[in-house]
Amino acid sequence: MTNENNSLTSKKVPPIYPAKTKVQVTLIFFVVLGIYIFSMSWTQRQMAGGFGGALGNMFTVIEKFFPPNTAVISAIWGPMVETIQMAIIATTFAAILTVPLAILAAENITTWKPLYILTRTFLNILRTIPDLVLAVIFVGLFGIGLFPGILALVIFSLGILAKLISETIESVDMHPLEAMRSSGGNVFQVIWYGLIPQVLPQYTSLVLYVFEINIRASVVLGLVGAGGIGLILNQQLGFYNYPNAMMIIILIFVVVIVIEYISTRIREALL
Amino acid sequence: MENYSLPPKPKNSMYKNIRNIVIAILVIAMYVWTFVSIDIDWGRAIERAINNFNRVIPRLFNPDWSATGDVAWSMLETVLIAFAGSLMAAVIAVPLSFLAARNMMGGIVISTIGKWVLSAVRAFPDIILAILFVVAVGPNAFAGVLAIAIGSTGMLGKMFAEIIESIDMNVVEAMEASGANKIQILFYGVLPQITPEFLSYAIYRFEVDIRASSILGIVGAGGIGTMIIFASNNRNWNEMGTILLAIIIVVTIIDFASARIRRKIV
Numbered sequence: 001m002t003n004e005n006n007s008l009t010s011k012k013v014p015p016i017y018p019a020k021t022k023v024q025v026t027l028i029f030f031v032v033l034g035i036y037i038f039s040m041s042w043t044q045r046q047m048a049g050g051f052g053g054a055l056g057n058m059f060t061v062i063e064k065f066f067p068p069n070t071a072v073i074s075a076i077w078g079p080m081v082e083t084i085q086m087a088i089i090a091t092t093f094a095a096i097l098t099v100p101l102a103i104l105a106a107e108n109i110t111t112w113k114p115l116y117i118l119t120r121t122f123l124n125i126l127r128t129i130p131d132l133v134l135a136v137i138f139v140g141l142f143g144i145g146l147f148p149g150i151l152a153l154v155i156f157s158l159g160i161l162a163k164l165i166s167e168t169i170e171s172v173d174m175h176p177l178e179a180m181r182s183s184g185g186n187v188f189q190v191i192w193y194g195l196i197p198q199v200l201p202q203y204t205s206l207v208l209y210v211f212e213i214n215i216r217a218s219v220v221l222g223l224v225g226a227g228g229i230g231l232i233l234n235q236q237l238g239f240y241n242y243p244n245a246m247m248i249i250i251l252i253f254v255v256v257i258v259i260e261y262i263s264t265r266i267r268e269a270l271l
Numbered sequence: 272m273e274n275y276s277l278p279p280k281p282k283n284s285m286y287k288n289i290r291n292i293v294i295a296i297l298v299i300a301m302y303v304w305t306f307v308s309i310d311i312d313w314g315r316a317i318e319r320a321i322n323n324f325n326r327v328i329p330r331l332f333n334p335d336w337s338a339t340g341d342v343a344w345s346m347l348e349t350v351l352i353a354f355a356g357s358l359m360a361a362v363i364a365v366p367l368s369f370l371a372a373r374n375m376m377g378g379i380v381i382s383t384i385g386k387w388v389l390s391a392v393r394a395f396p397d398i399i400l401a402i403l404f405v406v407a408v409g410p411n412a413f414a415g416v417l418a419i420a421i422g423s424t425g426m427l428g429k430m431f432a433e434i435i436e437s438i439d440m441n442v443v444e445a446m447e448a449s450g451a452n453k454i455q456i457l458f459y460g461v462l463p464q465i466t467p468e469f470l471s472y473a474i475y476r477f478e479v480d481i482r483a484s485s486i487l488g489i490v491g492a493g494g495i496g497t498m499i500i501f502a503s504n505n506r507n508w509n510e511m512g513t514i515l516l517a518i519i520i521v522v523t524i525i526d527f528a529s530a531r532i533r534r535k536i537v
Contacts, residue, residue, distance in 0.1 A: 032358070039355035042348065043412035043493065058407040065403075085305045092302075128522035129515065132398070132486040132496075136503045137511065141327050143319040146311050220398045223489055224503070237402060249399055256394045 068246035076232055076248055080255060083228035086146060086221070087214040090153030094161055094214075095207045097154070101162040103191070106169035123166075126159035131217045135226040149226030153218060157210045164206045165199070172198040205267045212263050219252045327508050334516055335509035342498065342510075346517045349494035350525075352412055352487065353480035356419025361473040363424045368431030375435055375461075386432065392425030397483045401492040412493025419480050419487070426479075430472045431465075438464040471533045478522075478529050485518050 017025075104110050104119040134155055138148030177194040185193070222230025229248060236245040369375045371385030401418035408414050443460045451459070488496020495514060502510040 035351075036355060036358050039351035040416070042351050043355060043416050057409075061407045062403070064406075082309065085309045088301065088305045089309065124523070124526075125519055128482070128519045128526075130482050130486045130518070132489055133499060133515065133518065136489075136499055137327070137331070137515075140503055140506070140508065140511075141320055141323050142316045143323075145316060146309065147313070147316040150311075216394075216396050220396050223398065224500075233402075237406075242406070245402075249395075249403075252396075252399065253391075253394055256396075257391070260390075260394065 064242045065246040067243065068250055069243035070247060072244050072247050073251065076229060076251060079222075079229040079232050080251055082146070083218045083222075083230075084215065084255070084259075086150050086153065086228055087211060087218045090150050090157060090218070091207060091211040091214050093150075093154045094157040094210065097158055098161040098165055101158065102165035102169060105162055105166035108170055108172075108174060109191070109195070123159055123162050126155065127163065129156075131156040132220065132224055135221050136224045139225045144225040144227075146227035149218065149221040149228060152221065152226060153214050156217065157214055160213065161206060161210045164209075165203060168199050168202045168206070169195065201270050205270050208263045208267050212260050215259050216256055219256070326506070330508035331512045331515070333509060334512035335507070336513070338510045338513045342495070342513050342517045345488075345495040345498050345514075346485075346521055348412055349484050349488075349496075350481060350521065352415040352492075352494050353419060353477060353484040355416045356484065357423050357473065357477040357480045359416070359420035360423030360427050360476065361469075363420070364427035364431050365469070367424065367428040368435060371428060371432035372435035374438075374440060382432075386429070389425050389428040389432070392421065393429065394425075395422065397422040398487065398490055401487045402490050405491045410491035410493075415484055415487040415492035415494055418492060419484055422483065423476050423480060427472060427476055431469055434465050434468045434472070435461070467536045471537050474529050474533055474536075478526055481522055481525050485522075 101119060101123065104115060105123055107116055110116045110119070131152055134152035135149055138151050142148045142151070172195060176198075177190050180190045180194050218228050220230045222228045222232065223234050225231065229252065233245060233248045233252075236242075236248065367385060367389065371382055371389055373379065373382045397418055400422050401415060404414035404417045408417065438461065442464070443456055446456050446460045484494050484496075486496045486499070488494045488498070489500050491497070495518065498514055499511070502508070502514060
């Protein structure tokens with residue numbers, strides 16, 4: 001009756017993971033660890049003094065950044081405002097241009113497969129190019145200034161926004177749309193009365209989310225000459241004027257936090 | 272004959288009407304302010320574009336194949352920076368996320384402080400962190416690793432904390448009731464619930480970090496960004512084409528592989 005394995009007092013706990021999984025996980029663990037060690041030695045190969053030396057050095061160098069020079073705040077406020085305006089304009093244009101793209105990239109609206117696949121592939125390629133690389137190319141094309149920066153932000157955020165919105169469109173309730181189509185509504189009527197009311201809150205929320213991303217991207221565009229506060233930051237770093245640079249970094253930090261807070265609040269109210 | 276009419280439209284309350292008008296005024300004011308005060312030199316931009324178009328665009332689509340070797344090595348470095356950085360971040364983020372999760376350590380105070388710290392870290396753009404680390408440890412790839420690691424810790428810590436907060440606490444309570452100690456609860460009650468999602472987010476962050484690390488070289492933190500800045504300074508748009516192609520291919524492959532792995536894990 002009292003089987004050794006079944007009794008409540010048995011010390012043998014059945015393993016929660018099968019042996020095969022354990023072997024797999026161990027193997028993957030060692031492969032990941034191996035690549036990690038290789039990456040660490042590769043990235044440190046040009047570094048004088050190695051890891052320990054760098055950490056020691058770090059604190060002495062970081063001290064140069066402090067205290068930040070608060071006197072420059074009036075001088076950097078203008079470029080900061082300009083940066084925010086860049087993000088506003090870029091987000092607006094991206095939000096307008098994204099509508100046709102998002103509809104073309106939604107499987108349930110664009111029923112013609114080749115067009116859907118083409119738009120999707122285009123958006124996927126667009127999203128692989130980092131914002132600053134776009135900015136470098138546009139600065140080469142249009143010269144230094146705000147315009148290449150805005151253009152880079154528009155293209156960059158278009159990829160993200162169109163993908164997110166097309167996914168929202170794909171998840172809508174198709175029944176009202178079918179009902180309209182069967183009672184004789186044309187494509188535009190179906191989109192206007194059936195689709196838009198369903199996706200509008202998410203659309204607004206995603207546009208605000210992309211605005212947050214654009215603010216964060218726009219503050220660094222100036223590093224490659226595409227306007228905004230990054231330009232000033234780059235100059236100050238070039239002059240080794242670290243207290244001024246630190247003040248700019250702190251201002252960027254504060255602006256990003258404030259805008260993110262406001263945007264999150266609005267998005268919470270929307271959904 | 273009976274008259275069929277539509278049901279009356281719901282009346283908007285006074286409060287809602289006023290709120291909508293205020294919002295509309297604020298939005299319009301923001302746009303007027305933006306478009307009036309922004310200063311774009313259209314003439315110069317268009318003139319430049321006409322002059323440069325033939326020098327830039329056709330060459331961009333005609334990659335310089337002789338640079339393939341250099342580009343491949345730089346791209347490898349970019350991937351290694353992202354890998355080391357995101358793995359470091361994933362490890363650092365675990366204890367932080369336990370501190371920031373409301374249902375684990377301590378009370379609401381520690382959790383709130385933890386979340387504030389993680390949000391603060393997240394607010395720094397990666398490239399700003401890279402600038403700080405380049406000054407601190409010198410212009411090399413390791414500065415990039417540190418920038419990626421710190422930048423990703425903020426996002427991963429926040430995500431991990433949200434995952435921990437969403438676990439099934441009944442399991443934990445049952446274990447507590449039957450006398451399991453903290454370590455046992457952690458290993459048998461909490462970890463099995465969170466591991467797949469933790470891994471999934473860490474791998475997703477690796478995808479994001481590949482994109483981030485490909486531009487860190489612009490401020491001297493290693494990887495393919497170094498080549499981007501050289502190619503742009505030398506107006507070598509053929510080489511830029513090769514670099515762009517390399518970024519597109521590598522990012523696409525890693526996105527695809529990571530999506531496959533994540534689907535398998537979760």
